[in-house]
Amino acid sequence: MRSLFGVALALVATIAVAAEIAPKARRSGYDFASAETRAMQDDDAVNPGMLWVSQGAGLWTKKAGAAALSCRDCHGDAQTSMRGVATRYPVFDTALARTIDLEQRINLCRTEHQRAEALAWESEDLLALTVFVAHQSRGLPIAADDSPELRPFSRLGDELFHRREGQLNLSCSQCHDDNWSKRLAGNVIPQGHPTGYPVYRLQWQSLGSLQRRLRDCMTGVRAEPYDYGVPETVALELYLMERARGMTIETPAVRP
Numbered sequence: 001m002r003s004l005f006g007v008a009l010a011l012v013a014t015i016a017v018a019a020e021i022a023p024k025a026r027r028s029g030y031d032f033a034s035a036e037t038r039a040m041q042d043d044d045a046v047n048p049g050m051l052w053v054s055q056g057a058g059l060w061t062k063k064a065g066a067a068a069l070s071c072r073d074c075h076g077d078a079q080t081s082m083r084g085v086a087t088r089y090p091v092f093d094t095a096l097a098r099t100i101d102l103e104q105r106i107n108l109c110r111t112e113h114q115r116a117e118a119l120a121w122e123s124e125d126l127l128a129l130t131v132f133v134a135h136q137s138r139g140l141p142i143a144a145d146d147s148p149e150l151r152p153f154s155r156l157g158d159e160l161f162h163r164r165e166g167q168l169n170l171s172c173s174q175c176h177d178d179n180w181s182k183r184l185a186g187n188v189i190p191q192g193h194p195t196g197y198p199v200y201r202l203q204w205q206s207l208g209s210l211q212r213r214l215r216d217c218m219t220g221v222r223a224e225p226y227d228y229g230v231p232e233t234v235a236l237e238l239y240l241m242e243r244a245r246g247m248t249i250e251t252p253a254v255r256p
Helices: 004-013 035-042 049-060 072-073 102-112 123-137 148-161 172-176 210-220 231-243
Strands: 092-093 099-100 200-203 206-208
Touching: 004 200, 049 072, 049 123, 049 200, 072 099, 072 102, 092 148, 099 148, 099 231, 102 123, 123 206, 148 172, 210 231
Parallel strands: none
Antiparallel strands: 092 099, 200 206
């Protein structure tokens, strides 16, 4: 831990004013992974995330709640109806007057239409349904919504991305805009693009959401992480998707 703190201090000492990454210079975390990790992601037969995709396919057709409805009953074949959906989330929900991400949309469908209980954050079923839906957009470009209703939330996400946090006094942008491709405690710093979520992380030995990764980063700089589903985390998700606009969805990605 002491060595990590020393590396972080050295990093802070070399940081200048944060600069946005030029579109032509944007690179997925896939590009920073080892050849073995990239090979794991590329082969669906060995990509661990595909286990959750298969589980999600089963849940898609499973009737749930007092309404005894499945996702398929309303949305039909996911390969058609869900194609492109993950490229544009988070979106503005008019009824709630705020942004929601894909996990929250799935839970709203459960509570409002299936009349079932919401699934817990990071639960197997919520991750499985989310990765199954997002997988239908694999290979498509991120097309984050830029409607006027989203602009205040986008500005919040932008501000949070550039705000210094925690005992290490670091912002997201200081690592992922200014120092990508460098190393921190032996690990390559990626650009922080959300192209493959939910992702299978070798460190976790499990699938996890973008919100879990954001919380991990906040813990890493010794800041108090936001709770799952709060407006701040969804605003960060929105900003990250806007920042990665045009990059390709890889879900389920594999990362170190």
